[in-house]
Each structure stands twice: as structure tokens, then as C-alpha cells.
Amino acid sequence: MIAAIALPGILRIGGGAFAETRAVLESLGLSRPLIVTDPMMVKFGLAERLQGLLGGAAVFSDTVPEPDTDAVDRARAAVLAGDYDCLVALGGGSPIDTAKAVAVLAKQGGRMRDYKAPAQNSGPALPVIGIPTTAGTGSEATRFTVITDSETHEKMLCIGQSFLPVAAIVDYELTLSKPPRLTADTGVDALTHAIEAYVSRRANPFSDGFALNAMRAIAGHLRRAYRDGQDRAAREAMMLGATQAGIAFSNASVALVHGMSRPIGAHFHVPHGLSNAMLLPAVTAYSAPAAERRYADCARAMGLAGSDRDDAFAVAALLDELRALNRDLAVPGPRAYGIEEAAWFRLLPLMAQQAIASGSPANNPMVPDEAAIQALYQQVWAE
Missing domain, CATH: 3.40.50.1970 (Rossmann fold)
Structure with missing residues (x-):
């Protein structure tokens, strides 16, 4: 290729x-x-x-x-x-x-x-x-x-x-002056860029290097930047990681998280990074069986598993970390954010259609249909 x-x-x-x-x-x-x-x-x-x-x-x-x-x-x-x-x-x-x-x-x-x-x-x-x-x-x-x-x-x-x-x-x-909520949301956005670029069907050796380096930088410093906005080393690593992640997905693509995230932002005015964070654990769990080795590489780049552990262990560690990261960064679900349940479920068919139309889900390791996307939206609401 x-x-x-x-x-x-x-x-x-x-x-x-x-x-x-x-x-x-x-x-x-x-x-x-x-x-x-x-x-x-x-x-x-x-x-x-x-x-x-x-x-x-x-x-x-x-x-x-x-x-x-x-x-x-x-x-x-x-x-x-x-x-x-x-x-x-x-x-x-x-x-x-x-x-x-x-x-x-x-x-x-x-x-x-x-x-x-x-x-x-x-x-x-x-x-x-x-x-x-x-x-x-x-x-x-x-x-x-x-x-x-x-x-x-x-x-x-x-x-x-x-x-x-x-x-x-x-x-x-x-x-350096950015508040914790903005630091968290933008940081998870960058992490999502890196992960999706690496597991994308359009990934390539050039984008892979930037994606893995971005994951290393972000995983080790996002919590630090969130806790202390004046932590210069953490801020520098996060800024470099965000740009590396941008280069990665610009030259590969994003995938299902972003495809599903955009309709949430458009209809409910949820900041983009926050809607990514809401979706990232559930979508990763859905997608991982189709690209276990790639998601395991993400876990290893983030320091969650050593080379001596098998891919299944690494993927499980990645899923645990994404859930823990959301807890540590106080990421609310759609319900806690204040979205009305009736509006969420009424818009599920349209949001699924818009997600598919964006093209990003077609880059996902596990390519979903509209029914699968609606089921994921339902799961994210329940969680």
C-alpha cells in the first residue's frame, strides 16, 4: 500500500x-x-x-x-x-x-x-x-x-x-492556564486520535510511529496535567502528543468513536473531546475483537502491559485503563451531563445515520451497521 x-x-x-x-x-x-x-x-x-x-x-x-x-x-x-x-x-x-x-x-x-x-x-x-x-x-x-x-x-x-x-x-x-475540565476533554480527544489512527483500516507505517509516540506521551502525562495545570513537563508532553496524534490521524484516519461523537456534539452541544471520552471505552470493547494485536500494541505503548503478556491480557488492561481514566478525569455519561433521555433515544436513528454518512465508521476494525451503532449509543447511555 x-x-x-x-x-x-x-x-x-x-x-x-x-x-x-x-x-x-x-x-x-x-x-x-x-x-x-x-x-x-x-x-x-x-x-x-x-x-x-x-x-x-x-x-x-x-x-x-x-x-x-x-x-x-x-x-x-x-x-x-x-x-x-x-x-x-x-x-x-x-x-x-x-x-x-x-x-x-x-x-x-x-x-x-x-x-x-x-x-x-x-x-x-x-x-x-x-x-x-x-x-x-x-x-x-x-x-x-x-x-x-x-x-x-x-x-x-x-x-x-x-x-x-x-x-x-x-x-x-x-x-499552562487551561482549567482541568478543558485539559481532560482535549487530552482524551488526543488519545482517541492516536488510538483510532493506529487501529484504522487506513493505518500505515508512517502514521503508526506518530500514533504510538502520541500514546506514550499522553498516557504518562494526562492525569498529571489534569491535577496540576502548571506542571510544565506534563504540559509539554501533552502538547507534543496532541500534535503527533493529529499528524497520525490526518495521514490514516479516525474511526467509529469520532463517527459516533460528531452527532452527539451537533445535537446536544457536548464538547467534542468530552463526547469522545463518553464513547471510547464502549467502542473500544466493541472493536477490539477485530484487531486484538493492534489494540494490544496500544496497551503496550501506554505502559499497561509488558511484552511478556499476551494480547488478550493487554487488551483487557487497555479497557480497564480507559474506564479508569474516565473516572479519574470525572467524565460524565450522557445522562449525568444533562441530556434528556427521551431526546437521546428519539435521535438514535438519525445519529446512527449521520455517523455512517461521515465515513469514519468504515475505517473501524469492526465495521458497524446502523443497528450496531444504535446499540452502542444505548449501551453508553446505560453506563
């Missing part, structure tokens, strides 16, 4: 990398950036710091969590109203995904639903420089963006080289 590998052209990784943003733009011949961010980055002064580094660049800060097409359209209007030659996306996955979507729409036009999977786009786009402030989505290094259709409430996966940032600036110091 030939693996088609795609990476940002420039990666700056490490404490203090944020200060090199202007130099990165200059190396790319870019001089008229629009900063795309969210209100929290403005409130805490990080957007202003970036403005200072970039000589007073304009700021668009009207992005929203779990971005939808209405928010993307507002950002597109701001981009088209100015003379910008690039977008600098500052924040978590939501501002970065918004910037990636707008970068394509600004050059190619149309609506986001025109770009949803299984379509793949390699057409023109404004250059995007991704600066993550959470250790989770890896969006700064992926050729994906996820946008919810405001009319249909479908969370659309959009794929292609057009959505890949030209540069990523990965500075763990930007995560």
Missing part, C-alpha cells in the same frame, strides 16, 4: 515558539494576516500579544465552540471585507477549524456542505497558520475540518489538502 502523506510545510514546536510567529510568516512571504480567534483569547490578552508580534494585525474573534456554518459565514464576510493574504488561527480546535473552512470558502466559494465527506478538496485556499492553545484536536497539523450545518444540525467532516495549514506553531506554554 502506498501512503499519501501530508504535513504542514513548517512546524515550530517547543516552549517560546509563539514568539516566532512573525518570522514564520515572513519566511512564507506573507505580510497581511487576519487573526482568527475566540472571545476567550481576547479576554485573556493572548490575541493582543499576537497582534503585537504581527505589527497590529486585524482580529476576528467571533468564532464559537463546535463551529457551525453561521459562524463560518460571519468569518468569511470578515475575510472578504479585507485585503488579507493569510489567516493566523489562534485557539483550540474551533478557531482553527473555522479558519481552515473560511480559507477554502474565500477562494473557492460555495457552501460548507459542498465540501463534506466523501468529497475531497485540493483546490486553492488562503494560507493558514495554526497556533493551538489546547493539547487536543491536532487541527494545526491535519487536512480535516469539522463544521456543523446550522440548518440540518449535521456535523460535517470536510477533507482534503486544501484544509491543511501551511504552518503550525506548537508552544506548550500557551496551555
